[in-house]
Amino acid sequence: MKITEQRVRELAHLARLRFEGPGLVKMQEDLEKILVMCEQLKSVDTEGIEPLIYLTDSHTILREDIVIQTITHEEALKNAPKSDSDFFRVPKVIDGNV
Known part of the structure; x- marks a missing residue:
């Protein structure tokens, strides 16, 4: 099938290329x-061919979720270099003029 130069330019424009x-x-x-x-x-x-849902026949075996003891909110904030009330304070990364 022949594609014209104009058609390529139209497709490029739509793709912002x-x-x-x-x-x-x-x-x-x-x-x-x-x-x-x-x-x-x-x-x-x-x-007669069934459509594929996945490309392979393998299945992911999921593990059982187990609840474990984690550190408390206060313990996490205790290790932070800076905190403000219930939040971690981090250095500014992005300029506000975005």
């Missing part, structure tokens, strides 16, 4: 290859 010169030609060729592969997939007979 910009291609110039050889990059545009390469993208055009790659998109044409992808469409050829998609056409090949359409010809595969999937009659």
Whole structure:
């Protein structure tokens, strides 16, 4: 299937991309290859084949949740270099002019 240069530019605009010169030609060729592969997939007979929910048959075995004793809120704040009431105080990381 043939994809025009204009179509590549339209798709690039929608994806907020910009291609110039050889990059545009390469993208055009790659998109044409992808469409050829998609056409090949359409010809595969999937009659009687159940759709996959997962790509593999393996199942994750989950462990039982066990409640354990953790440190209290006060113990956690006691180890903090700085705290304010019930909160940890940390150095400013992001400037407020965002």
